[in-house]
Amino acid sequence: QEAAAAAAAEVEGLFEDLLGLRAALWRQNSALPTPGPWAGTRSAGKRSRDEMLSRLDGADREMEAFRDATIDKWDGKVKTGAGTAAASKFKALNQSVLSQVQTVLEDSSRLVRRTRVKRSTYRVLGAALFPSSDAVPTVENQGEDGG
Numbered sequence: 719q720e721a722a723a724a725a726a727a728e729v730e731g732l733f734e735d736l737l738g739l740r741a742a743l744w745r746q747n748s749a750l751p752t753p754g755p756w757a758g759t760r761s762a763g764k765r766s767r768d769e770m771l772s773r774l775d776g777a778d779r780e781m782e783a784f785r786d787a788t789i790d791k792w793d794g795k796v797k798t799g800a801g802t803a804a805a806s807k808f809k810a811l812n813q814s815v816l817s818q819v820q821t822v823l824e825d826s827s828r829l830v831r832r833t834r835v836k837r838s839t840y841r842v843l844g845a846a847l848f849p850s851s852d853a854v855p856t857v858e859n860q861g862e863d864g865g
Contacts, residue, residue, distance in 0.1 A: 733770050740777060754780055789815055 737756065744753045756776035793815040813821075822829055 730770070737773060737777070744777075744781075750784055751780070753777070756780070786816055 741753050741756075744750055754776055756773040
């Protein structure tokens, strides 16, 4: 019990440190608005898991408009620089990066399936011919008659 409580306190401290770092970085970027209540100082009392996740969601929501505008800006610059803005015949390349990401994230089961490594059973060639390493013929004893 004590170990679990200590681990929970450590996770809470780490979470607070991460939110503090995020707020400090946020304040350094003049293009962003002043951070909201999620960037508040560390409380003296214990926070619940839901409260911590709520603060993180608040930070994500505030950052969303800036993130999307920045991604769109750089997507346009890359397409213009590469000369693919209007010349592409592929549907996926004509879509913005944000719409491509949204399309992929809509089907989470497909996303998980595509990110997993496909492992299949396979048979080692020659394993049936030489079941143990002792029986594998070497160059020296190939073709010897024993005489």
